[in-house]
Amino acid sequence: MALINELQAQMKTAMKAKDKETLSVVRMLKAAVLNKQISLGHDLTEDDEKSVLATELKQRKDSLAEFKAAGRDDLVAQLEGEIKVVESYLPAQLDEAAVASLVDSVIQETGATGKADFGKVMKTLMPKVKGQADGALVNRIVKAKLS
Missing domain, CATH: 1.10.1510.10 (Uncharacterised protein YqeY/AIM41, N-terminal domain)
Structure with missing residues (x-):
């Protein structure tokens, strides 16, 4: 409210x-x-x-x-x-480097090894960056890290 x-x-x-x-x-x-x-x-x-x-x-x-x-x-x-x-109403947006470091930590946390684990990584990561990073940016970085 x-x-x-x-x-x-x-x-x-x-x-x-x-x-x-x-x-x-x-x-x-x-x-x-x-x-x-x-x-x-x-x-x-x-x-x-x-x-x-x-x-x-x-x-x-x-x-x-x-x-x-x-x-x-x-x-x-x-x-x-x-x-x-x-x-101006949203929290400060994370830059690409901050998102990449979060992606790395979630990949380690989930034990993801390849493209088959994409969904598992995104499911864990998206609540952490909600409202702070663009979903397309997160998606692109996760795909790059898992390939």
């Missing part, structure tokens, strides 16, 4: 500052959080809140890649601003 209160406060700040872009993004985030809360039927845990924010961030990053490929520079700039707002 802390995220809802934070989003509400950010909405008021954006309204007072007449910052339409931030206000729009914060409203979308608040709606996504409330929709998830309604679908689950109870207040969200911190992990649930991170999951919703990570989903929103992933959607925007996917759209960004598509807009860049289509040459829509007007939408790229807008989306980059939205991504910055969403990232």
Whole structure:
């Protein structure tokens, strides 16, 4: 519930500052959080809140890649601003080196030896990096380490 209160406060700040872009993004985030809360039927845990924010961030990053490929520079700039707002609510993202060291420790922990153990490694690793690293990055690093 802390995220809802934070989003509400950010909405008021954006309204007072007449910052339409931030206000729009914060409203979308608040709606996504409330929709998830309604679908689950109870207040969200911190992990649930991170999951919703990570989903929103992933959607925007996917759209960004598509807009860049289509040459829509007007939408790229807008989306980059939205991504910055969403990232401000997530914990700091792990860099590639930090993810690689986590992957190494999980591989040792699980005793993984090859590609057949990919699922076992991902199952153990993903809860540790939830909301802190992009799943595609984690996937790529795990595949590289296990091959």
